[in-house]
Amino acid sequence: MTIHVVKASDTVDSIAKTYGISTDKIIYDNQLIYPFRLAVGQALLISNGNDKPVKRIDVNGYAYPFISNWVLEETLPYLTELSVFSYGFTPEGDLIPPPLDTTVMIDKAKEFKVLPILTLTPFGLDGKFNNQLISALVNDPKAQQNLIDQLIKELKEKGYGGVDIDFEYILPTDRDAFTSFVKNVTQTLNKLSYQVSVALAPKSAVSQKGLLYEGKDYGGLGAAANHVLLMTYEWGYTYGPPMAVAPITQIRKVVEYAVTEIPAEKINIGIPNYGYDWPLPFEQGVTKAKTIGNVEAVRLAIEQGVEIMYDEVEQSPFFRYWQDNIQHEVWFEDVRSLQAKFDLIKEFNLRGAGYWHIMQLFRANWILLRDNFL
Template identity: 40%
Template sequence: MRIHVAASGDTLWAVARRYGTDMNQIILANQLDNPDVLVVGQALVIPEQGREYVVQPGDTLWAIAQRFGVPLQELAQVNQITNPALIFVGDMLVLPYFPYRVRQGDTLWQIARRFGTSMDRIVQVNQISNPAMLSVGQVLYIPREQRPVTEINAYITKTGEEGRSEVLALGRNFTYLSPFTYSIREDGTITEMREILVLEAARATGVAPLLVLTNFRDRSFDSDIAATILRSPELKETLITNIIETMEEKGYTGLNIDFEYVYPEDRENYNDFLRRTVARLRPAGYTVSTALAPKESADQAGLLYEAHDYAAHGEILDFVVIMTYEWGWAGGEPWAIAPINKVRDVLDYAVTEIPPAKIMMGIPLYGRDWKIPWQQGTFARTVSPKEAVQLAARYGVNIQYDEEYQSPFFRYVDASGQEHEVWFEDARSMQAKYETIKEYGLRGGSYWVLGSPFPQNWPVLRNNFTIEK
């Protein structure tokens, strides 16, 4: 897979020819509604011919395996497809092997080293009887290079049929699915959810569901309701009992606690609640994790940050999700949602308090459209990455890329004369995030939130990682 950034004068036909691939494969991989229009600065995912294949209408996994001469089981395994019937138009599949024609002077050792595999694996795949005897022009099938294994969590707010369809289509990319949200009540009970459809889809795609528990009430996080629970040992135990009953009933495999805007004086009360929760859930085989505000230091001031004790969470829990997004928040000035320099500032502190193998880095799947000049009290509109590119195309503006933030953006003027500024994510910005996960040796990444069309993300993810299941 390659990433191509459209330049002035580019056509899809010319781009396909440049990379030696099929134009229709590019259209499907990027879900291009109007292939005749490319925006200068638009990032495209380019499938590599002979190594990757994008599912077309009418395809079956069996037919694809036959077409490329690979065993069906191996094709399913390398793409982490648990049910061969669950493939979707636009899915970019990787092939277990790709062809290589032997050149003058090649040795099997050199070929294996060049493609990041082993001689034994090439010998096995090609049934070579004498590894020292290679012929110029001989076609060898090279096993796909192993990708590092990572864990991926995805939060989802649409828990009906729309959510079910999305999880079925994307589930092979996730380790965990986190339906948002169960909320706490003052008496230690929790609210109800109708999330059975997305839980069924998670099971069908080999994804472990996490019960998300928050202090969310009346469309915002409530400090007082958290204080009521956290300051009462009896209510803590009642709440844990109710959590376990719901997890057993619904088939959850773990708990993800997202308590936000907790009063600073409840910091130790929160830590105590976590210890009590782990003591009861871990022996029953459940994981326990939290979502943490993106802190850059232990003493960072603010109601969002002060009760989140990084060192304690790192010591008590199985893992944490650090919410490294929302710098460009809806009620603030235009900015990248997750500027990579700020994300790294958070991680630089986090790894001093929490083992990297317990950190899931938050990753946004959305962008925002602000009216400018920005005025206090106004709110940006949330847009998907796909919609952002469509906006740039509609208003005939180029997409720019901020190298410091590793984020695309553009400005446009609407029909009423109002100026706008849009920040969003694309294949390049996601590649920068995945490189960061690898560089810091993190457990993985966590998406907020499904439901925002972003076709380029999934092949970029797959090009970087094998997903832990």
């Protein structure tokens, strides 16, 4: 496996000749489209491996029920778990299923011997994380028992293999109550052979301030759940300034702290399967970035005729372009930035990775993952 960074004189044919592989394989692996133009600075995966996925680490992918069947079938061979996003609940602990049927996703996961997971989120009526809803649940034993009973019923009826608890913006005063809730769910479901995981905001210190962090007790939650997902993405986000979505320096800080609180074999790191396109100049509270797929980002650079740059410190690709007299800045993921994350998994002997999300196919990512963890 090699990563080739495109130079001005490169063509798909010349690259294929250099590495002694077929042009068709380069085109397929990297999702190139006719007439197979390239961008200077574009990272291409050159893989001589066979096409059979090999599962050597745990790999989870989050997906909404409206994922296309084609994307799901292309992705499932590389996953060990498929997290269905998402179920909600009321303050009384009544489970709220997704608006669309999840049966197809669950059946397809089982067909590929992938464990389907029920993702539980505290969304309010506005579709955002609601910490008052969390507070009502974790401080009410009756509501908790009602929710657990309904989770068990849904797990059995639908054929899920476990629950992923994705609660964000937990009030600091609810920190211990939330940990107790996760412990309660885990102990109850484990007796029935279901697993429980919990998503953790990316803390880099035990005393880190902020609503995202103060309600999450890494040590307590790591002990309470079967495994955890570090949400190591969204440094660059919709309403923030242009920057890498998942900068490797920040991810490393989070992992270095996490392994002091949680066994490495229980930790998955989060990997974003997307990027952002910001209009410039950035103005706090006004500028809003557009979400963009990784393959889409490269095609945009090709269409605009601009070079793709690479931040060697943060291990992330980016580029700028002009459209309608407005300059844009795009940050996304490519095989170089993904390799840096895979290297971190190997360095710390982590459990694996969790992808937010798998709604768009990035084939080179899965081939790279396979080639890394043979």
